[in-house]
Amino acid sequence: MGVYTRTQLEESGISRSGIARRIKLGALVRILPGIYSEPEPSYFELCTAVSLWRGDAVLSHASAAWLWDLSVLEPTVVHVTLPRYVRVTGSPLVTVHRRDVPVFEHRGMPVVSAVQCFVDVAATLTGIALEQFFDGNIGARVSWRAVTDHCETARGMAGIREVRRQLELCCPGTLSEPERLVARAVRARGVKMEINAPIGHYYGDLVDGPSKVDVEIDGRKYHIAPEPFDNDRKRQNWMVLRGWLVLRFSAATVYRNVDAVADEIVAVVRRRRKSRGA
Numbered sequence: 001m002g003v004y005t006r007t008q009l010e011e012s013g014i015s016r017s018g019i020a021r022r023i024k025l026g027a028l029v030r031i032l033p034g035i036y037s038e039p040e041p042s043y044f045e046l047c048t049a050v051s052l053w054r055g056d057a058v059l060s061h062a063s064a065a066w067l068w069d070l071s072v073l074e075p076t077v078v079h080v081t082l083p084r085y086v087r088v089t090g091s092p093l094v095t096v097h098r099r100d101v102p103v104f105e106h107r108g109m110p111v112v113s114a115v116q117c118f119v120d121v122a123a124t125l126t127g128i129a130l131e132q133f134f135d136g137n138i139g140a141r142v143s144w145r146a147v148t149d150h151c152e153t154a155r156g157m158a159g160i161r162e163v164r165r166q167l168e169l170c171c172p173g174t175l176s177e178p179e180r181l182v183a184r185a186v187r188a189r190g191v192k193m194e195i196n197a198p199i200g201h202y203y204g205d206l207v208d209g210p211s212k213v214d215v216e217i218d219g220r221k222y223h224i225a226p227e228p229f230d231n232d233r234k235r236q237n238w239m240v241l242r243g244w245l246v247l248r249f250s251a252a253t254v255y256r257n258v259d260a261v262a263d264e265i266v267a268v269v270r271r272r273r274k275s276r277g278a
Helices: 006-011 016-025 043-053 061-067 114-124 127-137 144-153 160-169 177-188 226-240 251-256 258-275
Strands: 003-005 029-032 035-037 078-082 094-098 104-106 109-111 194-199 202-208 213-218 245-250
Touching: 003 006, 003 043, 006 016, 006 035, 029 043, 035 043, 043 061, 043 078, 043 109, 061 078, 061 109, 061 114, 114 127, 114 144, 114 160, 127 160, 127 177, 144 160, 160 177, 177 202, 177 213, 177 251, 177 258, 202 226, 202 258, 213 226, 213 251, 213 258, 226 245, 245 251, 245 258, 251 258
Parallel strands: 078 094, 213 245
Antiparallel strands: 003 035, 029 035, 104 109, 194 202, 202 213
16 A cells, blocks of 8 residues: 555564655655554545554544545545543644544555444534535535434534534535525525425426425536527426426626525515415
């Protein structure tokens, strides 16, 4: 794998002076005390190095999220959790967290559970990045119920309050970032709409059955490609003839003022719910 302990190198016949010589020549790099690798180790190899460095180290936070495929963004450092009583010398490659957590094995390394990643990320990420993490993973990777149940067992841990808030506001299942932004903004205003839900034999981006409102967020393809444009008009006519109100917004409009878009949607949905007695 390209990551070795000093003991492994010595057992292979390389003396300490030989290790030093290889480091000087650039054939080996020292990652951590007693841990070496070939030049330019991958992030996975850095995680391996940390797990070899200390037997009580558990990969966590952004590192665990990456290993569990909950995040496509490769972290810049390795996050590791150690027992509370442990004191270690810092390293620019490693961010140390101290607490007691259950240990799981994944991809051959000690790591926190996938549900614990949601707590860890909620304690370290903010804003759009945190929302995208929850919206992209709840339901698709880990169930909403599993994360909710874990909040009870991890009560008091940093990040739990934010996890609960995100579980209330998350909008999984959107197919584009503009859709996700609108769904979040509408949900934050107290209106919950179904995402990519069926309307007859069609599907709507954001659907409210009681008010019969369908919200469509259009990307550039609807303005430049004839076939999607024509099919979309047939679909809209089918809905309108059956009593549905279709609200359309361009992705550019969403990015320009998502709050105005959400305000309009919420006002229309609430007015039609009231008029329909829903």
